[in-house]
Amino acid sequence: MMKQLMNLLKKQSDLTTILMFAAGVLTMPIWLDPIGANYPDLLQKFVIFGIFAVGYNILFGLTGYLSFGHAVFLGVGSYAAVWSFKLLTMNVLPAMLFATLISGLIAAAIGFVSMRRSGIYFSILTLAFAQMFYNLAYSVLIPITNGETGLQLRMHDPRIIDNYFSDPLPGLPSTDFFGMSMNGYSGFYFCAVVLILAFYIAMKIFRSPFGMKLKAIKSNQHRMRYTGSDTRPYLITAFIISGMFAGLAGALLAVTDPLAGAERMQWTASGEVILMTILGGVGTLYGPLLGVGIIKYLENIFSTINESVLQQFFSFLPQWGENFMVAIVSPFVGEGWHLTLGVLFMIIIIFLPGGLMEGFSRIQKRYRKAKINDTQSDSTKE
């Protein structure tokens, strides 16, 4: 039985993969319950940032182009979605559509320019564009972005489509999907379905000739050019696709909480998605999702711990030991969560540049080697 299951896993036809993935995502409220991560807010974050990271992985994982400006698309997606809520309707479908389209357009523009260069220059070009958008959002574009306050829904927004069909209800309306509210678990399941779709697309890309081409660009771009294939259209396409994924994730952020702020576009936010992708494993299918899960989960835990919790935790120690441990650990929790993040990031890059997925495969290899050695030594004995 176990062997059959393992074989099934190994074969990994598209259908089994996506079915298992779907089952895994949709049952998250069940299997995340024991570790205390089963509440809608956190689950929504898992899946939304999952989409972001899966999209980022299409660019960075497949082509090796390190973009430092992907948060722009997240921000643009959020703004587009909120504007759709304000002007058209509270239904989430048009919002997601607009967000994806607009961030795709902006990604096309940025990608067209940035993809002329590679390596570190590409990183700096994307960083420069990201900073431009971020600064503009706080200055000239304030009519669109509402500056530091952030873009919010208001009572007297036009909402043309909604108001055409029904009279406006009193109070702020909330986002919905044909009557299904986007709060709590229903919001999570909606985002989860979107993630499954996004994952399916990403998987198809990974296993398509297009994906192979991107991988070939990563391994040796010069050789690709010498064999007469123009790499630029492929790179730009990959950039646009990953930008659209980010825009979609931004839209979902607005769907679950209709508010958009420019701080989502800061370049440290781009750093965060890089971090998630790398922590899990760059260029692997599941790695980025694993990274998202770990980082968002740890963030959730670490940022809520304060000194009294620590004191309780270390209360089994003698008094001096307790004080000592609290003094050592407290800089890393609560406000200092970013410190933990930075340290974690450095450790991963230094010791495990392939991320956790590489770590797993290393362990697996060692395990297998040990097994082979065992059987060999057994046979020599006989």
Next chain:
Amino acid sequence: MDAILMQLLNGLDKGGAYALIALGLTLVFGTLGVVNFAHGALFLLGAFCAVTFQKILTISKKILDPSITYFDAYIEQPYLEIWFGETGLAIIDYAVPLSIIVTIPTMLLIGLAMERGLIRHFYKRTHAEQILVTFGLAIVLQEIIRHFFGANPIPTPAPDIVSGSAAVGTWIGLGENFVYPWWRLIYLAVSTAIISSVFAFLHLTTFGMVVRAGMYDRQMVAFLGINVQRKFTIIFGLAAVVAGVAGAMYAPILPPDYHMGMDFLVISFVIVVVGGMGSLRGAVAAGFLLGVLQSLASMTAVSSLLPGIDQIIIYLVAVVILLTRPRGLMGRKGVMED
């Protein structure tokens, strides 16, 4: 006219800081071939060396306020004042310039430790990994600073005697209304002096000659039996010192807070690329150029014509330069053109 001149001075000032950071970045990249995203954090550490030095000098003792007799009121009196009287107060007043004495050895040590402890292991890795690990280091350093000093900017005043403004207008015959803060003038002078001394060091000493040769062809220099690696490590320390002094002296102009390193880093990177990866002169020239451009763009006349231009001019210039002249303003042909 006055406004343009004023912005020119402002720009040169800001450009001085940019140029100093970019100079260090370029030195590190040219010698070690490492893209160091933690260089902005070194600038930050320098600024906080000045802050710490000032805090140490002003450690105070609570004493009874003699002027209030109705109840016990306490005032804080710095130990330095108690011990040395007027001289002590003068030392406290000059905390920022004096902090350089501490900043230089501290930053040298930090730089050497960073190179030996971390950067050394990343020579053979890809640029992307170098960027990422130093980015992580920058986050760590920044968060450590926040843990100890809090998130608010810490005002670090310049000495009293130079806290006013210099009558620049009367010197050059533009009327008395044209004044400029003394400390900013001093900063400009200091940054120019540091830049010239770095260039003098590289061009007039044997050590500098070896380093330049190593930047040009590292393998050949190593064949000649010179320990290039050790020299490059010292260069990393030097770059850290330059960034640190730039930060310490900048503290009175911009009260340091924990994310100032990141703010300056992004711009400095853009400057290095505009000047040309690996070109020291390019880095300095581009630093001053972009500083001045940024200041000129923030004039009301310009920003009413092109709203928002002051926010993006640096990045706009960078994009244009990168697309039209891949190796930057003064980059050597063939170095990192890809």
